[in-house]
Amino acid sequence: MVEKLKSLLSRFYILIIILFLYSPIAVLIILSFNDSRSRVVWGGFTIRWYAALLHNSQIRVALGTTFLLAFLSAFISLVIGTAAALGIASMKKRSHKLMMMITNIPMLNADIVTGIALMLWIIQFMPLGFGSVLIAHITFNIPYVILAVMPKVKTMNISIYNAGRDLGAGPLRAFFELMLPQLSGGMISGFFMAFTMSMDDFVITYFTKGAGVNTLSTMIYGEIKKGIKPEIYALSTMIFVLVLVILMIMNNMPAKEKRKGEEERGNVYD
Amino acid sequence: MxxxxxxxxxxxxxxxxxxxxxxxxxxxxxxxxxxxxxxxxxxxxxxxxxxxxxxxxxxxxxxxxxxxxxxxxxxxxxxxxxxxxxxxxxxxxxxxxxxxxxxxxxxxxxxxxxxxxxxxxxxxxxxxxxxxxxxxxxxxxxxxxxxxxxxxxxxxxxxxxxxxxxxxxxxxxxxxxxxxxxxxxxxxxxxxxxxxxxxxxxxxxxxxxxxxxxxxxxxxxxxxxEPQNAFVADFIGDSNIINGIMIRDRLVMIHGVEVECVDEGFDPNEAVDVVIRPEDLVIGKKDSGFTNGIVTNLIYKGAYYDISVAAGDYEWSVQSNVPAAVNSEVGLFIDPENIQIMKKPRSSDEEVIDKLG
Incomplete structure (x- = not known):
């Protein structure tokens, strides 16, 4: 009886999730293929909004900016965040705790506060533009990289470094060839997390971008004020699919490592 | 070399x-x-x-x-x-x-x-x-x-x-x-x-x-x-380490009994540590060995028996192929060659070791 109720409730829950979360996205995707400007009339299947999207130079530029920004900020915060994780891990317990708390603050902080604060700060040194958005994105991306890399740093085997030195590798070589690969899992997921965070961001970008620079999210926001065009459906669909793909890649990686871990455990007994 | x-x-x-x-x-x-x-x-x-x-x-x-x-x-x-x-x-x-x-x-x-x-x-x-x-x-x-x-x-x-x-x-x-x-x-x-x-x-x-x-x-x-001090004797294998007095060359007093040994070169009446390995002690009839004792414990270890023999206030550890009945009184034998005499620690370093032992 209880079991039946449980399964009934869990099905109900899934139904609600689908209804409220995914059906709007499904509607959006369907509309992006609708050969009609109306939101309620199905005018047949078309891909002309996607074609229009490619011909819209404003969107093309914004798309380019978004990817460049996401890639650069993810890459730079990967370098800084990995170095930071290594540094923090080797700190004494108290400073370690303090640093991790400081790391967590930007993630919990309201975006609008971070956005305004960064704008006020950056404006003291340079005019707002692509550079300022990049700096802002790197700033909020670093904590995500640290959080992704830190567990790997903690399980890193230091004697492997010594073994490398022993076999003739210099300190730098031993670090880059033997230690860094141990962090690769965390670094890759940290990179993708930062990449999606950067692509996803609207508020902080909006405050730090200045005139003339647009990412997809700020551009769409501007467009919506003039009325929603079907191209935006197509664009949103593309972003959704892209994020979905990245998410699937990220979710698949830890699964692989888990399997490897099980192999190790299995071998203790032979 | x-x-x-x-x-x-x-x-x-x-x-x-x-x-x-x-x-x-x-x-x-x-x-x-x-x-x-x-x-x-x-x-x-x-x-x-x-x-x-x-x-x-x-x-x-x-x-x-x-x-x-x-x-x-x-x-x-x-x-x-x-x-x-x-x-x-x-x-x-x-x-x-x-x-x-x-x-x-x-x-x-x-x-x-x-x-x-x-x-x-x-x-x-x-x-x-x-x-x-x-x-x-x-x-x-x-x-x-x-x-x-x-x-x-x-x-x-x-x-x-x-x-x-x-x-x-x-x-x-x-x-x-x-x-x-x-x-x-x-x-x-x-x-x-x-x-x-x-x-x-x-x-x-x-x-x-x-x-x-x-x-x-x-x-x-x-x-x-031939362990040179009590630490080595204790760390390498099991040992009985007892206080003794070197009466003269080749004769040492353990627990008030004079026992023959093969060590020389100590001062007359010098206090020494005496090391005897458990496997070198032999259990025999009462009053026939260098000392008598009562068997207090017997543990079967597979290849041998681990036997404890109390004599006075010292408990000897003996390894033997034959068991001995607990609470029976027995005599202990030792071959003079198997007695190892060591100088008592004198330097501060050796004393540190002695405290640990």
């Missing part, structure tokens, strides 16, 4: 104000199998790390083939280490692990392939070249770690408790393997362990350490048969 390959001169090292090694001197000969033996914290691992180049001594010099290598980084020493936790590179397969050192030296592809094949055969791991190291068992990983070090043809191999993580049977098997490998490659082995049986089995020479000081050096036999 052969040539000295490594010379440690007056090595001292402290960590956080605690003295780990104290003015230690040690020479190691070419092709020797030397074991540093001692309880955990005695400084043996630190000494090995100083030889490997991972720790710098506070004082003292390390000479390798006559040259001072005290401040040479590990990658430039002709010494390789097999670490306790294997430390194989997890993101490389077995062959790449073994080839790592040779690739750094930019050897030709053919040379590396040939050397790797030889090393894999040496450690009986042929056919595992393509496996990932994480899929190997502990014993297999240790074999690869040895192959990875030996393939570079070091002049000396340091082994830091390499068999510590293995079960007893595998450990015995690997001990034989190590001795075979040592014979085949003919290089100097410096082996660190806290397992006295391991040390006695494999070594040409054992260096017993405690409190950062060398307590005794010598062959397995000399260390076991």
């Amino acid at each position: 052969g040539d000295t390959i490594l010379e440690l001169k007056n090595i001292s090292k402290s960590f956080d104000g605690k003295k780990i090694l104290d003015d230690l001197c040690l020479n190691i000969e070419k092709n020797e199998f030397v074991t540093l033996l001692g309880p955990s914290g005695c400084g043996k691992s630190t000494l090995l790390r100083i030889i490997g180049g991972f720790v710098k001594p506070d004082h003292g010099q390390v000479y390798f083939e006559g040259g001072d290598i005290t401040s040479l980084p590990p990658e430039r020493r002709q010494v390789h280490t097999v670490f306790q936790k294997y430390s194989l590179f997890p993101h490389m397969n077995v062959a790449d692990n073994v080839a790592f050192g040779l690739k750094l030296k930019k050897k030709s592809r053919d040379y590396i392939a040939e050397k790797v094949r030889y090393a894999m055969r040496l450690v009986n791991m042929e056919g595992y070249e393509e496996r990932m190291t994480t899929s190997l068992s502990g014993g297999q990983q240790q074999r690869i770690a040895i192959a990875r070090a030996i393939v570079n043809e070091p002049k000396m191999l340091l082994l830091d408790e390499p068999l510590g993580a293995l079960d007893l049977k595998l450990r015995h098997e690997m001990q034989r393997e190590l001795m075979r490998i040592k014979q085949e490659v003919g290089i100097t082995f410096v082996y660190v362990t806290h397992d006295q049986e391991e040390a006695l089995t494999m070594s040409d020479r054992i260096v017993v350490m405690n409190q950062g000081i060398i307590q005794q050096m010598g062959t397995s036999k000399s260390i076991y048969d």
